[in-house]
Amino acid sequence: MFVLIVGAGRVGSAVAKRALAAGHEVSVLDEDPLSHERLVEVEGQTWEDAGGLFTVGTALEVDALIEAGVQRADVFIASTDGDNTNLTVSQIVQRRFGVEKVLCRVMDPARAAWYSEQGLRTISPTQHAIEMFNQALATEQ
Amino acid sequence: MYVIVVGSGKVGLNLSRELIDKGHEVTLLESDRRRYLVVEEELEHAVQYGDATELWVLERAGIQRADLVVAVTGDDEDNMLVCQVAKEKYLCERVIARVNNPRNLQHFKLLGIQPVVSATDLILRLIEHEVPRYGLVHLLALEEERLEIIELEVQEGAPAASHRVADVALPHGSLIISVLRDGRGFVPTADTVVEAGDQVLLVLDSGLEEMITPVFAPN
Numbered sequence: 001m002f003v004l005i006v007g008a009g010r011v012g013s014a015v016a017k018r019a020l021a022a023g024h025e026v027s028v029l030d031e032d033p034l035s036h037e038r039l040v041e042v043e044g045q046t047w048e049d050a051g052g053l054f055t056v057g058t059a060l061e062v063d064a065l066i067e068a069g070v071q072r073a074d075v076f077i078a079s080t081d082g083d084n085t086n087l088t089v090s091q092i093v094q095r096r097f098g099v100e101k102v103l104c105r106v107m108d109p110a111r112a113a114w115y116s117e118q119g120l121r122t123i124s125p126t127q128h129a130i131e132m133f134n135q136a137l138a139t140e141q
Numbered sequence: 142m143y144v145i146v147v148g149s150g151k152v153g154l155n156l157s158r159e160l161i162d163k164g165h166e167v168t169l170l171e172s173d174r175r176r177y178l179v180v181e182e183e184l185e186h187a188v189q190y191g192d193a194t195e196l197w198v199l200e201r202a203g204i205q206r207a208d209l210v211v212a213v214t215g216d217d218e219d220n221m222l223v224c225q226v227a228k229e230k231y232l233c234e235r236v237i238a239r240v241n242n243p244r245n246l247q248h249f250k251l252l253g254i255q256p257v258v259s260a261t262d263l264i265l266r267l268i269e270h271e272v273p274r275y276g277l278v279h280l281l282a283l284e285e286e287r288l289e290i291i292e293l294e295v296q297e298g299a300p301a302a303s304h305r306v307a308d309v310a311l312p313h314g315s316l317i318i319s320v321l322r323d324g325r326g327f328v329p330t331a332d333t334v335v336e337a338g339d340q341v342l343l344v345l346d347s348g349l350e351e352m353i354t355p356v357f358a359p360n
Contacts, residue, residue, distance in 0.1 A: 060218070060245060084194055084218040088248065095251055110196045114230055 004029065004073040004099075006059045006089055007080030011105065011125075013038035015077060020052050025051035029068040058087040065097070068095075075101045083107050090120055145170065145207045147193040147223050148214030149180045152239065156211065161187065168202045193223050196230070197310065204231045213239040217248070224254045277354060280287065287347045290318070297337040298359035307331035312352045315345035 001024045005016050008030040016039060020026040021138025028039060031123060033056045039047040047054060070076070076099045078086035081107050090104040104122050106112035112124035142165045149171040152245055157169045161184075169184060171177040172192040173201070180188045191198035204210070212220035217240060224236040240259035249257045270278050276294040283289070288325040291328045295302055301309045306317055306329045320329045321340035335341065345353060 012277065061306070062244075062247070082218070084216070084222050086217045088221055088252075091252060092248055108195060111194075111226075114196065114226070 001025065001074045002027070002072050003075045003077065004065075004068055005077045005079060006030070006065075006068075007078065007086070007105075008032075008035040008038055008054075009079065009081055010038075012077065012079035015079065016052065018049055020047075023028075025053075027055065027069045027073075029055045029059065029064060030058055031056065031058045049100070059085050060092070062092075062096075065089075070097050070099065072098070073099050075099070076103070078102070078104045083111065087111070087115060087120075094120070102138070104119060123135055142166070142205055142208045144168075144209045144211060145193075145202050145204060145227075146201070147210070147220070148239075149188060149211040150213070150215060152213040154180055154184075155209075156213065157184065157187065170198065183352075186224065187212065194219050196226065199226065204233065207231075207233050209233070209235045209237070211237045211239075215241055217241050217245040221245075221249055221252055221254055225252050230253070237248075250255060259325070268272075269287055276358065277350065282347070284347075288344060289347055289350070290342060290344050291350065291353075292340055292342050293354070293357045295335055295337050295339045295341060295357050296359055299343075299357045300360075301335050303326040303355045304335055305331065306333050306335060309335060309356060311343075311356060313351055315343055315349050315353055316343050318344050 003019050003024050004027045005012050006029045008028045016026050016028050036054050038052065039052060055064060055068040057067065070093060076093045078090045080086055086104050086106060092104050093099045094102045102121060104120055105123045106115065106124050107126050107128040109124050112127060113121040116122045144160055144167050146167060146169045148151050150167050153169060157167045160167045167187050169188040170191055170193040171180060171188060174190065177190040189202055190345060193199055204227060210224060210233050212223040214220055220238045224238045227233040227236050235268055236254065238249060238254050238257045240249060240257045243259050243261045246257065246259065276296065278292040279289065280292055281290040317329060319326050319342040320333060343353060
């Protein structure tokens with residue numbers, strides 16, 4: 001599978017490394033060149049030597065998406081630190097490039113829920129945290 | 142009319158002021174605390190503090206009864222998503238979005254958000270209007286209706302020059318609606334003779350330009 005990940009923060013880079021180690025083709029797009037540092041050391045190799053791709057660019061720039069390989073992506077993951085960027089770029093990639101599996105991180109639980117009703121696969125860390133706290137509270141009693 | 146304006150920068154604030162003066166009910170939303178406090182001194186209860194991309198902020202502002210939502214922040218993603226949610230979740234019939242970076246226009250279209258206003262684009266069109274490069278200026282595009290209004294200069298030796306309007310060979314789906322000559326404009330009749338040097342305005346179905354341009358340019 002070809003996996004394109006936009007946003008190489010803690011989440012994006014960890015998912016990228018895991019996917020590469022699992023044998024997928026992985027391309028990472030981030031506007032900050034320094035974010036590449038999070039990708040070093042995949043089983044003792046540099047990101048590039050391990051076969052990973054890295055592109056510097058902004059998510060909304062179509063040229064950057066194309067350079068990062070969006071046209072042949074099987075899976076797209078939006079994991080920048082901005083909900084609005086993630087929601088926008090996910091919809092662009094879904095509608096314009098027809099990527100089959102689009103996963104979008106949305107911190108705001110309310111919008112994560114609504115956009116998932118609209119057919120976007122959203123993952124809300126905040127919602128998970130809320131549920132886990134609730135569960136932990138319930139089991140304490 | 143009840144209008145929600147998102148973003149209280151220069152555009153949002155002035156727009157809200159004008160709308161209030163015209164007797165409309167306005168709620169202006171601002172997500173920056175400091176800016177909010179400045180604007181609040183003038184607009185008082187007409188401005189609310191909050192991030193309009195969050196659903197509860199829109200709901201608190203009364204999105205359910207809004208006749209119009211105008212998103213004019215300096216961030217295109219915010220403007221896009223506010224309008225998308227207003228239209229699709231809250232079924233607000235009319236939205237207007239500001240496009241800051243003209244390259245993002247395509248994204249607004251893709252998400253079905255219109256009309257959009259891009260200052261850069263407008264200024265570019267004005268420049269084109271003042272300095273027509275190819276003799277053709279796009280004055281208006283009604284995208285939903287698939288109609289355009291363009292302005293063309295009639296050049297010396299063009300097929301249309303010195304012909305009656307009725308005799309100008311235009312493709313089906315286009316019409317000369319106005320002639321500008323010596324700094325004045327008028328609506329022509331079938332017998333008006335089009336002269337070289339005139340500017341003509343045409344209304345046409347989208348996509349016909351390429352067939353129309355040769356009629357007003359020499360071969």
